[in-house]
Amino acid sequence: MFFRKKKERPNTIQVTADGPFEVSGDFAVKGREPLDHAFLCRCGASKNKPFCDGSHQCTGFKDDGLSGKQPRVAEIKPVGRMTLNPVDGGALLVNGPHQVLSAGGEIIHRGETSVLCRCGNSARKPFCDGRHAQVNFEN
């Protein structure tokens, strides 16, 4: 019998312009079933957090998604299980091998951990700068 090896899809968090994170690969949002594709809110307005419900289109959320490059891009293969943990009133914690792509497709982070903004207020989007505490971000 012949078994074809399952194709490895890199864990990728794609920033979309004025919109959500498009997440693909092998991942689970903490406390939920594993997924291979999802849109997660990064504007802070979704009524179905951590998932995007399209509210960003009504709130006028603006971020071109082209900035925020991290100083170091690790030379790892972004495959294997990734866990996304939306912290109550806080950031989106990412654990496991992954890469973050700007809205323009540039790799702006690759590594085992990252802390992403999901309140929409960080000055260094897509990464968290702690501003969720100042705006009393709620889930």
Ligand code: FES
């Ligand atoms: S990014 Fe779509 S609802 Fe927040």
